[in-house]
Amino acid sequence: MNEPQLERALRIASLIKAQRKGVELSAPETSELQQWRQENESHETLYQQLSDVQMIAADLEQMDSHDPEAAKLRLTRKITRPGKLHFMRWAAAAAILAAVAVTAVWLLQSPKPEMRPVTAQVIRDIQPGARKAYVTLGNGNRVVLDDVKAGEQVGNAVKTADGKLVYQSSASQAVTYNTVTVPRGGVPQFVELPDHSQVWVNTESSITYATAFTGTIRKVEMTGEVYFEVAKNGKPFVVQTRTDRIEVMGTHFNINSYSDEAAVKTTLLEGKVRVGNAVLAPNEQYANGKVVRIDAVAMQRVMAWKNGLFSYDKVDVQTLMRDLGRYYDMEVVFEGMPTRRTFEGEIGRSLSLKEVLDGLHFTELNYRLEKTASGNRIVMLPE
Amino acid sequence: MMIHSISEDECVRLLNSGDAKAVSFLMDHYYRALALFAQKITGSPETAADIAEESMIKVWENRGHFASFAAIKKYLYQCARNACFNELKLGGRRERRHEEYTRRQEPSEDFVLNEIIRADVMAEIYTAIEELPEKMGQVFKMAYIEGLSNGEIADQLTLSIHTVKNQKTRALELLRLQLQGKEHLLSLLLMLIALSGPEKNIPVH
DSSP states (O other), X not given: OOHHHHHHHHHHHHHHXXXXXXXXXXXXXXXXXXXXXXXXXXXXXXXXXTTBHHHHHHHHHXXXXXXXXXXXXXXXXXXXXXXXXXXXXXXXXXXXXXXXXOOSOOSTTOSOGGGSOTXXXXXXXXXXXXXXXXXXXXXXXXXXXXXXXXXXXXXTEEEOTTSOEEEOOOTTSOOOEEEEEEOTTOOOEEEEOTTOOEEEEOTTEEEEEESSOOSSSEEEEEEEEEEEEOOOOSSOEEEEOSSOEEEESSOEEEEEEOTTSSSOEEEEEESOEEETTEEEOTTEEEETTEEEEOOHHHHHHHHGGGGTEEEEEEEEHHHHHHHHHHHHTEEEEEOSSOOOOEEEEEEETTSOHHHHHHHHHTTTOEEEEEEETTEEEEEEEOO | OOOSOOOHHHHHHHHHXXXXXXXXXXXXXXXXXXXXXXXHHHOOHHHHHHHHXXXXXXXXXXXXXXXXXXXXXXXXXXXXXXXXXXXXXXXXXXXXXXXXXXXXXOOOHXXXXXXXXXXXXHHHHHHHHHTSOHHHHHHHIIIIISOOOHHHHHHHHTOOHHHHHHHHHHHHHHHTOXXXXXXXXXXXXXXXXXXXXXXXXXXXX
């Protein structure tokens, strides 16, 4: 069984599931299902079995005889806290995975002493999420979300038990503007807007919106990187970035407009958006006036941050360090020539900086962490 | 019973950040289906349970590497399938641990893929049954899984027979399953009667 075959099987399963729920399949989906049913008698038999209660009763009985609760208890004993972490494919052009983890800081090996600030202190490690997301209300007050208890109100919104900010639609309130900001060094924040659109705000990013969408369009301004799942409510949804205006009806898309990136990128997962003079279809990305199609792998890279990962495919060290610098809130400085090697792999975002860098160190990136007057700094050393 | 429900997206995020709630979600939704799949391939319920559990552990061990829920599912089925094939090839180290074991031939890839489709659809059907309103779910299970007659169900749950028939029909409707046989037609008539709670026990035979 190879991967495409497995993917096809899971696709067929989801088509059958959709049909069972009464969802209408699109024309290509209907023909894919038809084709599968017709290509082999066993497929048609399976299809019939899955909609007939007497046929599936035996399967249900079998499933009933297995108890996940008992298994969960056994599992919790076997699952240990993260000690050994697996770094997948942190490979550079000629990397050798070293088995030795070296401590993150050594002071005496800097080749250019004049670049070291006199006041720098050595630091050990940085945890993610050191700086916290906050809401700026219509009256200018700032509320740090971490300080709000679950269930408490923040203006027109409520902070939920899992840290999300959910707005309630309320026609009677006067309309004001709120801004949710995730600072550099903060972890992504989820917001549910007054129209039930779901929004994830990435590190060093913000969104500004009305607390009630009373006009003919729903407008949101943003900086940085934000992922949207826009609720369909008949009114167009407009996002304004530093350079583009993106118009959608009901759809899932990611906008990366960090000012230290080369271009503002709008990536569409589902639905339809208009940006510039282009209309995007799913799996298309708009940047600098051009539309490109991106494949499933590249799409996963775009969406990795929302799924709690850093995900890279042949990234240069400057881009890598720019993302890490943003997430761990540290200044990045290169001593000497930055390596020309590229990096690929996936790594979880809940790890501390040291754990991420220990992974990096296997690929022979050398660095030094220091504390300066204005914060933390990582100095990348030449090879 | 699932208490806190999280979404598939949240499961990915939680898994990647090392939160075991994600495993709980996966267990709730896919453990039984994986065991069903493994049992179809290996023929042994105990082996199947082991394989389902080990697949979950492997997912946990690889946390931090799943970019989507689809990726997690793929990995679960791949692990289960490989474990099944290992069992069949090696004749099972489990053979020593568990008594019931039927030696089987290695199935064709098409068979395996069909069983994956079955397991994945059954996972959802099973969850849908769990989510039926309480009485309806009980009636459904007693009728179709335990195979009790309408009279037996009516007695055990202190309902009238026509309530039992009604609940069966509505469950099938909600689950969008079909039933072969005339029962279905009779139940259609009874659909007109609204259910308003536990009914008086009218003795019927």
